[in-house]
Amino acid sequence: MKLPRPFIWLWEGWKYVSRMIGVVMSFIVLTILWAIIFGFYALIMKCVKLVKHAPAPVTYWHETDPDYPQSLSHGF
């Protein structure tokens, strides 16, 4: 179905406005997420680090995590 031209303009305009709203909203939501949720968790982690003193490691090599069954089928 072909819409009359004014409707197409309206649709294009709405798409642009909604994209802008999306940009602003995602900025706000992500900033809140980062500042509050991540911030809270990060502060706890930093406190734990301050208390817990790890001795200087002899090596920086880590054992690799073993593959679990069917691991190839998953993105994790």
Place this chain on the structure above:
Amino acid sequence: MAKPIFILGVSCYYHDSAAVLLKDGEVVFAAQEERFTRKKHDENFPRKAITAALTFAGIATEDLSAVVFYEKPLLKFFDRIITCAIDMWPRGLKMFHRAMHEWLQKKLWIPQLIRKELQYRGPLFFTRHHEAHAASAYYPSGFSDATVVTVDGVGEWSTATVGMGRGTDLALKKEIRYPHSLGLLYSALTYYLGFKVNSAEYKVMGLAPYGEPKYMKQMWKLIDLKEDGSFSLNRRYFTYEYGDRMSGRAIEELFGQPTREQEGPLTQFHKDVARSLQEATNEVMLRIVRHAKEFCPSDNLCLAGGVALNCVANGLILRSGLYKQIFIQPAAGDAGGALGAALFVWHKHFEGKRSAKMEHVFLGTEYGNEAIAAFLRKRNLPFETMDDATLLERVSGLLEGENVIGWFQGRMEFGPRALGNRSIIADARNQENWKKVNLKIKFRESFRPFAPTVLEERVGEYFDLDRESPYMLLVADVKMEKRTEIPAVTHVDGSARIQTISRTQNARYYDLIQAFAGRTGCPVIINTSFNVRGEPIVESPEDAVNCFLNTHMDYLVLGNHLLTKTKMPEALLREREEYLRKFQLD
């Protein structure tokens, strides 16, 4: 007859996206997306490379038995990206925004994107990033067992791994974890030296021989290296965990100079830093492979990951005598991840027989003489067509002296090097050719060295190398008495990044060099990639002609057709600036 098993390996969304197609464990086709899109290091989904692969094999997506992605996106996002954002807090808000946009819009939906792009409903697999690298080095090596070492920027968590391959089994045993990364250290210093990250690291390697290792003290402040090759970066000096840049003020204070502007003047200081970085890299790599041999003992070593493209370090490993044989994946960077991922699934999931040794990298697209002639006629370009013997005789004659020739033949190479099918070639005996090719053909920095191609059976006459080096991944010294004979490929420190060629690898290129040797006595020529600075290596006759017309190249050989610059229509030779502007400087 049983239906063949086709596996498509895909790497993308970081840099150097690529597609590799296996048929019953053998590589049928492999290519990077950048060659088709003409965008260097293109990271987008390799749509065109996949189409070319399927067309080459004459199959459709429904014929694929499996598609494999070279990373585990969910592991990377939830385990590393989120953890690092928390670890960096309160720094890194900008980077967090960027990462979340990228991941939420695209990278978290990789399975869905692959299925949508390919209209594919079959099995989809994921390997770990370093598993893919390790597989890309071990399975095509032809070794029955090998120590496997991978070193690059970063995958999920791993930045370097040590493992063992035996038969069809391959297992990674140890790893260094992000943010401690030799690849990222090299990239950070590349950035500090004013070159483009994930692109121009090889320039820093080429710059190093001009300098002295005067900054080793500073280097060892950046990296704490243990005797077993494990290392930790001093995070104080790096900003890549939370910033837009790789390094900042701390590193400038450490070295006492500001970060060099891109295209800014190169001073002795920059050369000395490059040399110091190279020395540190050599030391780390040597210790890693030494430890790897103790931990996963074998006489054979397989190397992959971006750092394995550092042929200076590779040369040192070879000369250390730690291993009897070394195989380095020619597409050692992320493009090779597509190959490794596909091979890993072939061996681990399909339990296929061991893949054959990778003998060459001519695995890409090909254009026949008829198609090339039709294209040239369409463009109204004058050309001569000759049979094989006449062509080789004529071109070997043209090579003598100062002519620079575009050489476009057969199937395109997979990986970052042009190895004789998409190459610019010239006479290595003429010092002027170094300047000419650098400044008038490639339009690149004057310090950059050129690699030689030498007939495999005569490599020992010219270089301190006793074995083949078909992928230009080993650096060795030019014999003292030969340095004046081939000055255009002898670097300032007397070394060269060698490509040996045998007739079984590439008959036509071998025959050309042999014909040149017959005329001149010298079995060595200059071989550099067929492109200008910032441009991906040419893929098609059209790309080759465009590059030819817009540079000072003298001749172009497309299959059996020869084009002469002086015979080209004048009007076509006037758009050079516009052509060069198309490619972002690397």
